Amino acid sequence: MEDLWPIVLMGFGGLLAGGTYSFFKQGRKPAAVICGLLTLIALGGAVLWWLPQGGGG
Numbered sequence: 001m002e003d004l005w006p007i008v009l010m011g012f013g014g015l016l017a018g019g020t021y022s023f024f025k026q027g028r029k030p031a032a033v034i035c036g037l038l039t040l041i042a043l044g045g046a047v048l049w050w051l052p053q054g055g056g057g
Helices: 004-025 029-050
Strands: none
Touching: 004 029
């Protein structure tokens, strides 16, 4: 189950990226900025989840 969360976050980030593009095309720039920030948070969380924990060794 631990390995599933980064994939879910990547999928959610992709959906948010599509929403950001859609908002931008409609001229709703404040909503596009908010959606874009949520996209970055979701994708950043997925990437950070995949990074090695460090520490042991």
